[in-house]
Amino acid sequence: MKGIYKNLRKDFLVEYRNRSAVNISFAFALITTMSVSLVAGGTGLEPHIHAILIWMIIFFSGMNGLAHTFIREEDEKNALFLRLSYQPEGIYISKLIFNIIFFTGIIALICPLYLFFLQTKPQNPVLFILTAFSGGLAIASITTILGAMVSKAGGKGSLFTVLSFPLILPVMWISISNTWIAIEGNKVPDYRNILFLFLFSGVIALISYLLFRYIWVE
Amino acid sequence: MPSEVMTVVLVIWFGIALFLYRIDRKLKKIEGEINEL
Amino acid sequence: MKVHKLVYILMPLALYLAFMWAPPAAILGEASRILYFHVPVAFVSVIAFVTAGIESIIIIIQKNKNSLLREEKAYNATLIGLIFSVLTLVTGAIWANLNWGTYWNWDPRQTSIVILLLIYIAYFSLYSALSDNENRGKISSVYLILAMIIMPVFVFIIPRVYDSLHPDTLINADKKMYLDPAMKITLFVSTAAFTLLYFYIYNIMNRISVIKIKIQEKHHAL
Numbered sequence: 001m002k003g004i005y006k007n008l009r010k011d012f013l014v015e016y017r018n019r020s021a022v023n024i025s026f027a028f029a030l031i032t033t034m035s036v037s038l039v040a041g042g043t044g045l046e047p048h049i050h051a052i053l054i055w056m057i058i059f060f061s062g063m064n065g066l067a068h069t070f071i072r073e074e075d076e077k078n079a080l081f082l083r084l085s086y087q088p089e090g091i092y093i094s095k096l097i098f099n100i101i102f103f104t105g106i107i108a109l110i111c112p113l114y115l116f117f118l119q120t121k122p123q124n125p126v127l128f129i130l131t132a133f134s135g136g137l138a139i140a141s142i143t144t145i146l147g148a149m150v151s152k153a154g155g156k157g158s159l160f161t162v163l164s165f166p167l168i169l170p171v172m173w174i175s176i177s178n179t180w181i182a183i184e185g186n187k188v189p190d191y192r193n194i195l196f197l198f199l200f201s202g203v204i205a206l207i208s209y210l211l212f213r214y215i216w217v218e
Numbered sequence: 219m220p221s222e223v224m225t226v227v228l229v230i231w232f233g234i235a236l237f238l239y240r241i242d243r244k245l246k247k248i249e250g251e252i253n254e255l
Numbered sequence: 256m257k258v259h260k261l262v263y264i265l266m267p268l269a270l271y272l273a274f275m276w277a278p279p280a281a282i283l284g285e286a287s288r289i290l291y292f293h294v295p296v297a298f299v300s301v302i303a304f305v306t307a308g309i310e311s312i313i314i315i316i317q318k319n320k321n322s323l324l325r326e327e328k329a330y331n332a333t334l335i336g337l338i339f340s341v342l343t344l345v346t347g348a349i350w351a352n353l354n355w356g357t358y359w360n361w362d363p364r365q366t367s368i369v370i371l372l373l374i375y376i377a378y379f380s381l382y383s384a385l386s387d388n389e390n391r392g393k394i395s396s397v398y399l400i401l402a403m404i405i406m407p408v409f410v411f412i413i414p415r416v417y418d419s420l421h422p423d424t425l426i427n428a429d430k431k432m433y434l435d436p437a438m439k440i441t442l443f444v445s446t447a448a449f450t451l452l453y454f455y456i457y458n459i460m461n462r463i464s465v466i467k468i469k470i471q472e473k474h475h476a477l
């Protein structure tokens with residue numbers, strides 16, 4: 001089984017070689033962050049607004065790229081090959097890990113840039129980083145399993161947004177409020193939210209792992 | 219006040235109940251016919 | 256099988272009790288009567304979504320191909336759940352207006368019901384997008400199972416964690432606090448009536464599905 005995971009990590013190299021989707025997401029993240037900072041750089045925005053803006057940028061950058069993990073497979077007809085060669089569970093794990101790494105990368109790009117360009121310093125950096133990571137993890141878990149479902153349904157872009165929005169919204173809600181607290185620093189941080197997001201990601205990943213083969217195998 | 223609202227709701231309920239009852243009867247008929255086919 | 260037909264007797268009884276027999280609540284007054292609709296309707300939508308989830312689990316466990324009827328049953332249950340969720344939202348908004356002046360204020364509980372609604376609306380988008388996929392049943396079952404697991408988070412957990420204007424829900428609250436016996440009985444009868452209504456509608460929709468499937472099979476046989 002571990003050998004399969006290693007094999008699937010080679011999957012990454014394939015993704016890496018043809019990285020148009022990844023590039024688009026990073027470019028989007030960059031452009032949006034710069035645009036926002038151009039427009040709003042001078043004015044002193046409330047911490048609440050900063051939190052909302054950061055997560056909006058993260059969300060849309062993610063939406064661009066996260067669905068592609070599976071949709072690309074169907075497009076490039078790799079899906080059949082994957083299905084024949086590897087265990088479904090292994091495929092799921094590799095896609096999940098890819099999405100996590102990819103999305104964490106996006107967040108790691110957006111957050112420092114945003115904070116730098118808008119001259120905002122979070123009063124509670126630890127909380128900020130934890131929130132960004134836990135929120136990103138949750139979003140990655142959700143989008144992986146939903147991306148798999150959407151890829152089976154023809155992969156139209158709007159379907160993925162429709163499916164993922166209701167599940168991502170509460171994650172965003174929690175992440176934004178935590179980020180707000182992290183930037184403003186006035187309220188006592190409630191680390192239960194972070195714990196909740198981690199648990200949430202875990203539950204989704206677990207269920208997805210157990211049920212993935214029913215989506216994948218025909 | 220409550221009695222007026224109750225009357226309205228009762229009327230709505232009678233509409234729903236009648237609707238359901240008619241569907242129920244029609245379904246019974248169809249189920250009988252399909253089994254004979 | 257025929258138990259749910261009792262709804263014809265039980266529902267008018269529940270309505271009478273709710274409006275005429277039960278006393279108005281201490282502070283809320285006559286407006287409290289909406290409780291006898293809001294609670295049962297919310298209860299039914301949870302039951303409906305759990306039904307959909309259970310049918311989906313059975314579809315997954317029973318690997319044999321012919322899960323067509325169960326897919327339809329899960330679909331029907333979800334549809335009923337969706338309708339009753341909308342009713343929950345509406346009755347909740349009416350209550351909010353009667354008690355606090357506005358229909359909507361992004362209260363955590365109101366918002367989480369909207370999210371639940373969106374989750375299940377998304378199911379129908381997925382279902383129709385998969386219309387030419389043979390594996391539609393299994394894929395949509397996975398979605399319903401995921402939704403069923405997440406649903407308690409929205410219905411039970413979030414409103415507890417975040418302060419909400421919503422009164423304590425039945426599972427948690429001490430019923431003895433503001434529900435006197437007459438109200439408890441009315442609430443019980445009303446919940447029973449709506450639950451029976453749910454099973455009755457579910458039964459009818461399933462019978463229609465059975466007929467639809469039988470007709471399709473006859474066509475294929477020809």
